[in-house]
Amino acid sequence: MIEDVKKMLARFVEAIPASIFGPDRINYMIENFDKLGESDKNLLWAMINKLLTGMIERDASDIELGGNGTGGYVWLRIFGKKEPMKDMPPFSADEMAVLILNLLNTNQRSYLTVTRNIDFSYTFKYEKRAESVRFRADAYFDLDCLALNMRAISGTIRPIDSLGFNPAVLKVLSHAYVKQGLCLVTGITGSGKSSTLDAIVDWHNQSDPSHVVIIAAPIEFVHKSKVCIIRHREVGRDVLSFKEGVSQALRQDPDIIIIGEMRDPDTIMSALEVTDTGHKVFSTLHTSSAVESIDRIIAEVHPSEQERVRNRLADVLVAVISQKLVPSLDGKRVMAKEVLVVNASVRAAIKNNNTSEIYMMINQGVQFGMNTMEQELKRLYQMKKISLDNAMAYANNKQRMQQILSAV
Numbered sequence: 001m002i003e004d005v006k007k008m009l010a011r012f013v014e015a016i017p018a019s020i021f022g023p024d025r026i027n028y029m030i031e032n033f034d035k036l037g038e039s040d041k042n043l044l045w046a047m048i049n050k051l052l053t054g055m056i057e058r059d060a061s062d063i064e065l066g067g068n069g070t071g072g073y074v075w076l077r078i079f080g081k082k083e084p085m086k087d088m089p090p091f092s093a094d095e096m097a098v099l100i101l102n103l104l105n106t107n108q109r110s111y112l113t114v115t116r117n118i119d120f121s122y123t124f125k126y127e128k129r130a131e132s133v134r135f136r137a138d139a140y141f142d143l144d145c146l147a148l149n150m151r152a153i154s155g156t157i158r159p160i161d162s163l164g165f166n167p168a169v170l171k172v173l174s175h176a177y178v179k180q181g182l183c184l185v186t187g188i189t190g191s192g193k194s195s196t197l198d199a200i201v202d203w204h205n206q207s208d209p210s211h212v213v214i215i216a217a218p219i220e221f222v223h224k225s226k227v228c229i230i231r232h233r234e235v236g237r238d239v240l241s242f243k244e245g246v247s248q249a250l251r252q253d254p255d256i257i258i259i260g261e262m263r264d265p266d267t268i269m270s271a272l273e274v275t276d277t278g279h280k281v282f283s284t285l286h287t288s289s290a291v292e293s294i295d296r297i298i299a300e301v302h303p304s305e306q307e308r309v310r311n312r313l314a315d316v317l318v319a320v321i322s323q324k325l326v327p328s329l330d331g332k333r334v335m336a337k338e339v340l341v342v343n344a345s346v347r348a349a350i351k352n353n354n355t356s357e358i359y360m361m362i363n364q365g366v367q368f369g370m371n372t373m374e375q376e377l378k379r380l381y382q383m384k385k386i387s388l389d390n391a392m393a394y395a396n397n398k399q400r401m402q403q404i405l406s407a408v
Contacts, residue, residue: 005047009095022144030109044102049124066096067147097146121218153220160203166369172319175280181318182275186285186293193284215245216260246270259283265301275316289396290320290340314350338373374401
């Protein structure tokens with residue numbers, strides 16, 4: 001099959017005039033893409049599915065295609081480490097672009113020419129397990145070449161008990177116990193934020209008769225309604241933006257709103273406003289600590305709005321979970337998490353713009369289920385799950401980490 005794909009791709013690429021280069025070359029491919037016959041497109045689908053099958057069988061979390069950075073190879077991330085699939089032949093940048101474009105419909109290809117980036121989801125049938133596997137995908141430009149990242153979405157959800165939350169924290173996260181408030185799950189890309197949110201949704205879906213609206217770009221895991229009724233709204237397909245999705249949710253009788261990411265001031269303001277109206281809201285941020293998360297939200301809005309946002313955030317925020325996936329001694333990865341539960345002292349520190357005091361409040365808040373990242377890394381090290389070097393490498397506060405490790 002690979003030889004047939006390479007021949008077909010060569011025919012298409014050779015027809016591109018040599019005088020067309022740079023971003024115009026991708027535009028030419030998009031404009032002429034439908035000249036490919038259905039049999040050619042089916043061959044491309046089969047090639048992509050073959051690559052994804054190889055990804056699944058290697059237990060990889062991500063696959064990378066195209067762009068200058070890959071050197072023509074397909075790359076995988078396996079237990080946190082990137083490596084090329086050397087058992088697959090290299091493809092030229094143009095050949096990879098055609099493979100990637102075949103994953104998009106006509107409207108998505110047009111959108112890509114304007115925005116130079118598109119998020120979408122993809123599902124294919126994995127025959128060996130007789131199941132469908134879903135992927136989150138991002139197509140983008142790398143030095144005028146088209147590139148793609150696809151991340152496998154687990155078909156199973158980790159039970160919330162396996163995440164090791166203190167019972168006091170579970171009470172705060174529970175809609176049945178706390179009916180309103182903003183809960184944040186934060187971390188860098190690939191730290192398992194979506195998996196934690198899905199575990200929280202599934203936990204509610206087991207016992208809380210409520211209405212959950214999930215707004216994400218793209219929708220990753222698709223939940224089946226059990227005790228809850230769960231709606232999925234994908235930005236770009238079902239709703240135009242996060243802001244509109246949040247605003248429209250108010251007219252849809254929700255109890256819990258999941259906002260995939262608070263990525264801009266409009267979404268941040270919408271999240272605070274909808275929480276103010278008496279809803280339970282869960283969302284994510286790309287930050288590595290609880291204090292940084294608070295500071296980031298306030299800094300994202302216009303200076304004239306920061307005082308109002310600071311007071312509103314102090315009133316509605318109930319918990320921040322900042323997590324990392326740390327290489328473990330068994331060659332896999334283990335989740336480390338910093339947990340902030342907002343009490344009266346934390347609320348006052350936010351309102352008074354004294355967020356630097358919050359770290360010590362977390363450090364001393366064990367009775368409320370709180371812990372710093374450094375305390376968590378120390379615990380994992382003492383349990384012989386991670387190495388001393390990784391405990392230091394993944395600490396947010398290196399000096400504090402040295403102090404608590406020296407006391408071990």
